[in-house]
Amino acid sequence: MATSNMKLLCSVLNKMRIDHITTRSINSPPRFRPPYWYLPKERVMSDEMLTQENKDFLEEVKQDKLNLQNTLESPLIKSETQETLQWTPGTRRTGLIARKIGNYPLWSKDGKKFQTTLLQVVDNHVIKYIPPEEFKPMKTSKVVWKEKRKLGCLLVGSETIDPSTVTKEYCGLFNTVGMLPKRHLCRFMVSPQASLPTGTPLFATHFRVGDYVDVRAKTMDRGFQGVMKRWGFKGMPASHGVTKTHRRPGNIGAGGEKARVWPGTKMPGHMGNRWRTLRGVKILRINTKHNILWMLGVAIPGETGAMCYLFDTVLPLKKLKTPPPFPTHPPADDLPLEYYDDSIHLFEEPTITFEES
Amino acid sequence: MSLVIRKSTVEILCAAKWIFRRDCRLLSTLPEKTEIVVDEKERIPGRKTRSYNPILENRHVYPEFLPDPNPNWRNSLREKMERADMLKRRSQIDIPEFYVGSILAVTISDPHAQGKTNRFVGICIERKGCGLRAEFTLRNVVDHQGIEVRYELYDPTIQSIQVLRLEKRLDDKLLYLRDALPEYCTFPLDMDPEILPEGTPVPINPVQVKLKPRPWLERWERQELKGVSNIEEHLKEKDRVRRELRKTPWEKYDLMKNYRKTIPAEEQSEIWNEVYNQLQQMRVSRKKMSRKRTVTTPKTQLA
Amino acid sequence: MNQADVSKLVSKLRIKVPPKHRKLSSPQGPEGRLNKLRKTVTGLIKYERIELNYRRADEARQYAERLISEAISHGDCHKPTMEIADYWLLEKQLVHKLFKVLVPRYENCNTAFTKMYKAPQAYYGRHIDKAVLELRGNPYPTLTNKQSNNRLLLQNVLLDAAKYDYRQAKYAEMAEKLGKTEEVKSGQSNEDRNKPSN
Numbered sequence: 001m002a003t004s005n006m007k008l009l010c011s012v013l014n015k016m017r018i019d020h021i022t023t024r025s026i027n028s029p030p031r032f033r034p035p036y037w038y039l040p041k042e043r044v045m046s047d048e049m050l051t052q053e054n055k056d057f058l059e060e061v062k063q064d065k066l067n068l069q070n071t072l073e074s075p076l077i078k079s080e081t082q083e084t085l086q087w088t089p090g091t092r093r094t095g096l097i098a099r100k101i102g103n104y105p106l107w108s109k110d111g112k113k114f115q116t117t118l119l120q121v122v123d124n125h126v127i128k129y130i131p132p133e134e135f136k137p138m139k140t141s142k143v144v145w146k147e148k149r150k151l152g153c154l155l156v157g158s159e160t161i162d163p164s165t166v167t168k169e170y171c172g173l174f175n176t177v178g179m180l181p182k183r184h185l186c187r188f189m190v191s192p193q194a195s196l197p198t199g200t201p202l203f204a205t206h207f208r209v210g211d212y213v214d215v216r217a218k219t220m221d222r223g224f225q226g227v228m229k230r231w232g233f234k235g236m237p238a239s240h241g242v243t244k245t246h247r248r249p250g251n252i253g254a255g256g257e258k259a260r261v262w263p264g265t266k267m268p269g270h271m272g273n274r275w276r277t278l279r280g281v282k283i284l285r286i287n288t289k290h291n292i293l294w295m296l297g298v299a300i301p302g303e304t305g306a307m308c309y310l311f312d313t314v315l316p317l318k319k320l321k322t323p324p325p326f327p328t329h330p331p332a333d334d335l336p337l338e339y340y341d342d343s344i345h346l347f348e349e350p351t352i353t354f355e356e357s
Numbered sequence: 358m359s360l361v362i363r364k365s366t367v368e369i370l371c372a373a374k375w376i377f378r379r380d381c382r383l384l385s386t387l388p389e390k391t392e393i394v395v396d397e398k399e400r401i402p403g404r405k406t407r408s409y410n411p412i413l414e415n416r417h418v419y420p421e422f423l424p425d426p427n428p429n430w431r432n433s434l435r436e437k438m439e440r441a442d443m444l445k446r447r448s449q450i451d452i453p454e455f456y457v458g459s460i461l462a463v464t465i466s467d468p469h470a471q472g473k474t475n476r477f478v479g480i481c482i483e484r485k486g487c488g489l490r491a492e493f494t495l496r497n498v499v500d501h502q503g504i505e506v507r508y509e510l511y512d513p514t515i516q517s518i519q520v521l522r523l524e525k526r527l528d529d530k531l532l533y534l535r536d537a538l539p540e541y542c543t544f545p546l547d548m549d550p551e552i553l554p555e556g557t558p559v560p561i562n563p564v565q566v567k568l569k570p571r572p573w574l575e576r577w578e579r580q581e582l583k584g585v586s587n588i589e590e591h592l593k594e595k596d597r598v599r600r601e602l603r604k605t606p607w608e609k610y611d612l613m614k615n616y617r618k619t620i621p622a623e624e625q626s627e628i629w630n631e632v633y634n635q636l637q638q639m640r641v642s643r644k645k646m647s648r649k650r651t652v653t654t655p656k657t658q659l660a
Numbered sequence: 661m662n663q664a665d666v667s668k669l670v671s672k673l674r675i676k677v678p679p680k681h682r683k684l685s686s687p688q689g690p691e692g693r694l695n696k697l698r699k700t701v702t703g704l705i706k707y708e709r710i711e712l713n714y715r716r717a718d719e720a721r722q723y724a725e726r727l728i729s730e731a732i733s734h735g736d737c738h739k740p741t742m743e744i745a746d747y748w749l750l751e752k753q754l755v756h757k758l759f760k761v762l763v764p765r766y767e768n769c770n771t772a773f774t775k776m777y778k779a780p781q782a783y784y785g786r787h788i789d790k791a792v793l794e795l796r797g798n799p800y801p802t803l804t805n806k807q808s809n810n811r812l813l814l815q816n817v818l819l820d821a822a823k824y825d826y827r828q829a830k831y832a833e834m835a836e837k838l839g840k841t842e843e844v845k846s847g848q849s850n851e852d853r854n855k856p857s858n
Contacts, residue, residue, distance in 0.1 A: 049809075049816075050815065050816060051816050053820075054819040054820065057819060101432040101434055101435045102435035104490065105489055105490060107512065107513050111468075111512075113512070304429060304431075304432060305432065346445075347443075347511075351466070351513055352466055352514045353466045354468045356473055416664075420666050425662055426662070427679065428677075484663070485663055486663060605690070607691050608690075610743075611694060612723055612744065612748075613681060613722050615665070616677070616726060617677070618664070619666070619668055620664045621670055621673075622669050625669075
């Protein structure tokens with residue numbers, strides 16, 4: 001009896017695990033945890049000392065894979081199910097990854113000049129879809145606004161790169177779809193009915209001319225800046241007895257009970273290099289061959305060559321009113337080369353003249 | 358006689374020397390011909406210059422087709438789209454060849470003007486911007502009041518650009534006309550166009566303007582202007598000293614600074630190969646049209 | 661937006677040109693900077709391989725490239741080019757070297773005229789990046805790794821084997837395809853033959 005008890009005790013002790021101890025208290029914020037599809041991308045490049053033939057061989061394999069990727073057909077053409085999907089004002093479509101390539105003016109039909117920004121949508125492909133049941137993002141302590149809809153997560157990549165420049169794990173993410181790795185990867189939260197099969201190419205025709213979009217991008221990095229540039233303070237006079245305080249902020253607080261610097265006081269510091277969203281930008285013109293969007297205004301954050309993410313706008317007055325291409329525009333060969341907004345004067349049209357009323 | 362003899366002796370001596378040299382050469386192991394070849398080979402690299410592509414001369418006529426040289430703002434696709442749009446606009450309106458210093462007449466459609474068009478004549482004092490943003494400034498003195506109008510070259514409200522006098526001036530920018538006596542930039546609004554015969558190079562007008570006494574808008578004395586005659590009259594000793602202090606004679610040797618301001622020839626030839634054929638076609642068709650017009654107009658007058 | 665300067669025509673450099681110049685600290689300002697670079701460029705043309713600080717080497721390299729490309733495109737009978745060479749080369753016999761030795765050497769060259777390597781830093785002292793700057797085609801022994809083309813390195817041996825397998829698979833696939841098309845063709849031709857006989 002005693003031996004059996006001893007055996008039982010031993011087995012219980014053997015089975016006991018001490019890795020279930022949680023040390024985190026309820027109040028402390030969760031540590032940063034990258035999303036689970038995130039894999040280390042950068043690798044240390046070194047001279048491999050390959051012979052020329054071997055370098056050529058690697059190039060050939062890469063080229064073959066690229067050709068294979070180009071021959072992939074869009075899954076949207078094969079499946080005829082998208083006919084049944086209907087867009088409603090509540091659904092959320094996927095967005096696009098674009099590159100800012102510069103700005104130039106367009107003129108309206110009444111002779112007004114519009115400055116526009118050109119965004120190029122460079123081979124965007126759907127890499128993965130995670131349905132809402134499986135998608136569990138990191139929980140943060142500060143929940144400002146809770147999404148009532150259940151949204152899935154769609155991964156979109158853009159710009160094919162050389163697979164030898166990134167890690168094997170990162171390549172593996174794309175190999176499952178039969179693609180070469182992409183330089184940029186972005187997560188778009190979409191309604192389940194707006195989900196897309198993996199490998200679907202996305203084009204600039206996903207949006208229409210005249211629609212409004214939100215553009216999210218990183219602003220230009222301006223470094224440590226003073227208060228005049230960073231917050232637009234007025235500074236102080238150049239003369240009239242002012243000494244050494246021409247560009248300084250002046251007073252930063254009151255006395256008495258408030259005798260401290262209040263949180264959020266505008267002070268010198270690092271300016272730029274932050275994610276900012278510009279909402280409600282109108283699309284004036286679309287080129288379907290090169291996938292370029294002409295956006296109204298020059299306030300899209302970032303310098304020329306920066307990446308930005310495009311979404312359907314959330315502004316209530318500028319929201320989509322008519323059904324857009326849903327879930328996205330399928331690839332088609334017979335599209336017109338360019339779409340123009342109604343207000344835009346085409347360069348090949350005759351000179352603007354005004355009629356006497 | 359003695360003189361003659363002396364001369365002849367000198368000649369004989371020279372001849373003897375020459376013969377002797379030749380003999381020496383003949384005696385030497387190296388043949389004569391190879392030496393000449395060697396001489397040529399040595400000369401070739403010095404004298405030989407790269408074959409010059411005449412298509413590059415377009416850069417003076419259409420400077421706005423070259424992109425901004427700042428590499429932070431460049432993108433080949435954007436530049437291509439921009440050039441395509443410029444050609445589309447040029448198919449609708451004749452934008453003639455003109456330079457800073459030429460006298461132009463520009464007609465634009467203006468919703469607020471009487472007859473809905475507005476015509477202005479003036480001297481082009483500045484050309485700047487590239488691509489669709491290219492612009493030029495016209496200056497004239499109307500009723501003793503200096504007037505400057507800036508036009509955009511590819512603005513679709515411009516109905517016509519007419520060159521009244523095609524010429525260049527001594528400087529790249531004529532902004533000093535603002536401080537010059539008004540007669541240098543006064544042009545009648547009903548000026549007749551002066552037509553240059555075909556194939557003549559664009560003349561350079563060597564006129565030197567006289568500046569008004571100070572105050573000036575800019576420190577013209579520091580800009581090394583060629584088209585101003587009386588700048589020294591208005592200067593004090595202080596200005597001369599400061600001008601000397603501000604001079605930057607090393608800047609013309611700063612090879613990289615010059616390089617960063619220009620578009621290299623290889624990139625330029627790519628651009629011109631892309632647009633030149635279309636530009637040439639437009640020019641030829643315009644010429645045909647204008648010839649037809651010149652033929653038809655006298656007929657109507659006669660009738 | 662500025663217009664490109666059209667008064668001069670330059671040939672494109674074969675090296676990467678940074679968008680902005682690098683400041684070299686000098687009490688004389690931009691003139692002093694050029695004087696520093698003149699010394700370096702003269703030294704480079706004279707000795708054909710020099711070791712110096714990375715920042716200065718990178719700047720001097722651009723100027724040396726430009727000088728040689730100007731000399732190639734204009735030749736020694738072009739007065740402005742001669743003035744530039746006179747300014748940049750402090751020892752005047754090097755002007756002859758530029759036009760008579762370097763121009764023929766690089767006339768038909770498709771790559772950059774100079775090479776730059778990162779040099780090892782000194783173990784003690786201030787940590788300043790060092791570089792070796794040299795003219796291409798210099799008489800000194802090379803600085804590059806001689807192992808770079810070795811077939812017996814493990815990665816090369818493995819890649820050779822992989823290449824063999826890949827090619828075999830590819831050829832087999834192509835042969836299969838060809839065989840299929842031939843079968844189809846022969847089948848069609850047989851049918852064609854059969855039809856008239858019927």
